[in-house]
Amino acid sequence: MSAGEGQGKVGDLARLRELVRVFVNERDWDQFHTPKNLASALSVEAAELLEHFQWLQHGRLEELGEGKLAEVRHEMADVLVYLVRLADKLDVDLMAAVEEKMVLNRAKYPADKVRGDARKYHEYKDA
Amino acid sequence: MSAGEGQGKVGDLARLRELVRVFVNERDWDQFHTPKNLASALSVEAAELLEHFQWLQHGRLEELGEGKLAEVRHEMADVLVYLVRLADKLDVDLMAAVEEKMVLNRAKYPADKVRGDARKYHEYKDA
């Protein structure tokens, strides 16, 4: 991926990609991993993560409790695994994608126009 | 985070965390970022990603087309941004969480028992 890889400086996401590839290949599960199926699985895992928060009054960390936090960590891991796997199947460089998207976000929501404004924040999300 | 950080070898995810922190702070949006709200936003972005695949017959890359792939990349970026932000707010180390979860997955789905078996694959997902 980058020059650094050969020197033992493989990035986190490239490392995860390998970890997931090995796991999937050992089980011969690649056949189920169409991008559509992976996008569904990602969405399902994201909902399982949300489920832990859905009835909390404020939704802060303190309301979760230790046991729940461990489960939340695992759901977050599942989300990342499917995202990394989908990126692998679509040949998407996630770091580059985020950097591109952040440029678009900066243009769309200039700091001096949206600062601390809940209404604007909310509005743009629906735009 | 790790000893490597001080030597200019910050990992991808730590770098993203910083990128997002700066973006959020410039806009004073931290006040909206309760874990619950971030988990909702993550789930919404995952669904927006899924939307691009929902009517495809097979759900393969070729059915998407170039224009759609660009949009898909951006939705994937959004998912990663919210995941990294949620991890920041919950003080979760995503790499460690995936490594932990993979150990559990290996125990739960031994390769020699589930290899290439769609039914088992499907069943365990509902378990």
Place this chain on the structure above:
Amino acid sequence: MSAGEGQGKVGDLARLRELVRVFVNERDWDQFHTPKNLASALSVEAAELLEHFQWLQHGRLEELGEGKLAEVRHEMADVLVYLVRLADKLDVDLMAAVEEKMVLNRAKYPADKVRGDARKYHEYKDA
């Protein structure tokens, strides 16, 4: 709701609304039912429904099997319960909302322009 109600012809949705109200009140759970929490719960249940289909190759009824169909029915029931509850809390008449939306849909997707066209169908969904 309608003149018919007094004559024992209460509609399905009004009947469900009552059923759910009684269930919630018996448990004193109304306090957790903010529209936001109910929208989260609805989204989580919809994902649990999707989970049953995510690894199916074609996603047809025959691939599900009897046992799964029973679970799918229950997930569909959960989706409807939360939708009816949300409608109750927001004072939304679901039948009227669908009728309104269908008028908009007819204007947006004229039958003679979109007939049998997967691409158009797909495109407008992302519009």
Place this chain on the structure above:
Amino acid sequence: MSAGEGQGKVGDLARLRELVRVFVNERDWDQFHTPKNLASALSVEAAELLEHFQWLQHGRLEELGEGKLAEVRHEMADVLVYLVRLADKLDVDLMAAVEEKMVLNRAKYPADKVRGDARKYHEYKDA
């Protein structure tokens, strides 16, 4: 469906099913409506509904505003349309499914054990 139908007392859900059938057939879209695709579409619409609430502090009706409420109504209509369509394709009687599920729920969460208890309410949801 029921004896009453022939006498002009078709239920809400049977009426919606017809409305949607006509709409779909006029457009020759049945070919895209596998149960899997409909379950995805339902999940996507549920997320679009959630999106309107995701940054609200308390998530109450008053925080939405009139314009947003109109959009929320339409998202709710979309959710119901896909649910009714999925029920049609799977030959599921939604009213019967809810009644069945409510019996299970009553057994699972006895009113005198879970009354007003946020923790228990939260716990059972993850069970």
